[in-house]
Amino acid sequence: MSHTALKSALLASALLSTVAFAPVQAASTAPAEDTTVVLVHGAFADGSSWDKVIPLLQAKGLKVVAVQNPLTSLADDVAAAQRVIDAQTGRVILVGHSWGGTVITQAGTSDKVKALVYVAAFAPSEGEASGDLGKDYPTPPGIATLKADASGFLYLPEESVRLNFAQDLPATTTRLMAVTQGPIQAKAFADKTTVAAWKNKPNYYIVSAKDRMIAPELEQAFAKKLHAVTTVLQTSHVPMLSQPKQVAEVILAAAAQR
Numbered sequence: 023m024s025h026t027a028l029k030s031a032l033l034a035s036a037l038l039s040t041v042a043f044a045p046v047q048a049a050s051t052a053p054a055e056d057t058t059v060v061l062v063h064g065a066f067a068d069g070s071s072w073d074k075v076i077p078l079l080q081a082k083g084l085k086v087v088a089v090q091n092p093l094t095s096l097a098d099d100v101a102a103a104q105r106v107i108d109a110q111t112g113r114v115i116l117v118g119h120s121w122g123g124t125v126i127t128q129a130g131t132s133d134k135v136k137a138l139v140y141v142a143a144f145a146p147s148e149g150e151a152s153g154d155l156g157k158d159y160p161t162p163p164g165i166a167t168l169k170a171d172a173s174g175f176l177y178l179p180e181e182s183v184r185l186n187f188a189q190d191l192p193a194t195t196t197r198l199m200a201v202t203q204g205p206i207q208a209k210a211f212a213d214k215t216t217v218a219a220w221k222n223k224p225n226y227y228i229v230s231a232k233d234r235m236i237a238p239e240l241e242q243a244f245a246k247k248l249h250a251v252t253t254v255l256q257t258s259h260v261p262m263l264s265q266p267k268q269v270a271e272v273i274l275a276a277a278a279q280r
Contacts, residue, residue, distance in 0.1 A: 056112030057136075057277050058085040062103050062129075064120025064143070065093060065206035066178050066187065067199075067260075071119065074266035075273070082274060085110075093175075093206040096124060096213035103129040110134060115276045116219075118143050119262060120235065121206065123244075124152045130219030137276040138223050141269060142230040142259050145244040146215050153211030159237040162186070164259070175205035186234040190257055190264045225250035226276050228261055228269060235259040251275070 059079055061072045069088035076086050087106050091099040103125055107114055114134045118126035123143025130138050144152045156162070164186030168176045178187055180200035188196050227245035231238050231254050245252040253272050255261045262269045 057115060058087060058110045058112060059115045059117060059273055059277065060103065060106050060110070061086065061088045062099075062116070062118040062122035062125050063089070063091060063204075064118075064122045065176070066183075066203040067119070068202065068204045070202070071260065072262055075262045075270050078266060078270035079273060079277075082277075084274075084277060091122070091125065091204070093121075093204050093210065095207060095210050096128065096215070099125045099210075100129045104132070107132050107134055115139065115273060117141060117273055120144065120259065121152060121210075124215065127219055128215045128217060130223060131217055135219065135223060137226065137279055138220050139226040139228070139273055139276050140244065140248070140250065141228045141262060142233055142236060142241060142257075143227075143244070144236070145220060145227070145248055146218070147247075148216060148218050149214050151212050151214045156237060156240055159240050162233070162235050162237055164235040170208060171205065174208045176208050177203060177205040186259075188258050188260045188263065189234065190232070191260070195263075220248045220250075224276065224279055226272050227252050228272055229254045230257045230259055230261050231255065232257060233259045 063069055063071045069090045072088050079086050089103050089106050091102055113136045115137050116126045116130045116135045117139040119141040120143050123140045123145050126138055127146055144155055146155060164182055167179060167182035169179060170176050183200040184193060184196040188199060225248040227248060227250035229238060229241040229245060255265050255268055257264045
């Protein structure tokens with residue numbers, strides 16, 4: 023290969039590498055009419071974890087509903103999401119954060135669901151439990167700090183919320199997050215999915231490169247498995263709070279699909 027050809031090949035390779043993980047920009051076309059974004063929160067959180075993203079989506083004319091998961095079992099959380107999906111009259115963009123990724127994987131099979139968006143989320147295949155998905159990776163720092171109450175519900179100590187869950191947010195915010203968190207029943211992480219909705223839907227995945235709750239390398243592996251349009255953000259486990267504009271852009275791109 024000539025020097026000129028080699029240089030061109032290297033340049034092309036570099037450009038492809040950049041494109042593969044460049045942040046998704048807001049779609050140039052408006053979201054399709056009668057579209058609802060259904061937001062599914064993760065463990066140690068509630069529907070308010072989407073507070074910074076919701077106004078950005080509404081400003082673009084989208085209807086938005088945030089599911090309130092009971093966090094008692096996969097079946098219970100899936101039922102909560104499916105009730106919201108069933109109540110919509112048009113197309114649905116289903117978004118899941120963290121544990122919410124497992125929920126949307128199971129709940130997203132409805133014909134109304136036109137795309138799935140995973141935000142630093144689990145993305146199991148059929149027959150997989152969330153608790154088994156990170157076995158081949160080092161235990162994330164935040165997971166090592168989990169505490170359980172007498173009923174088997176897991177929660178994060180305030181210091182771990184600050185250091186591991188949302189280390190890129192102000193301390194005043196993380197203190198509030200710690201006292202309003204939604205503990206999750208530990209047994210839920212052993213519940214196995216029976217379907218994988220992502221196999222038949224367009225998929226988008228946001229990798230949190232500084233995640234201390236799910237290994238970023240595992241998130242990259244999920245994105246690759248899903249053949250997802252992938253965006254990498256230099257954030258903690260909660261990019262929807264630290265970089266809401268970028269998260270909203272990914273959801274808008276999904277909503278613009280016809």
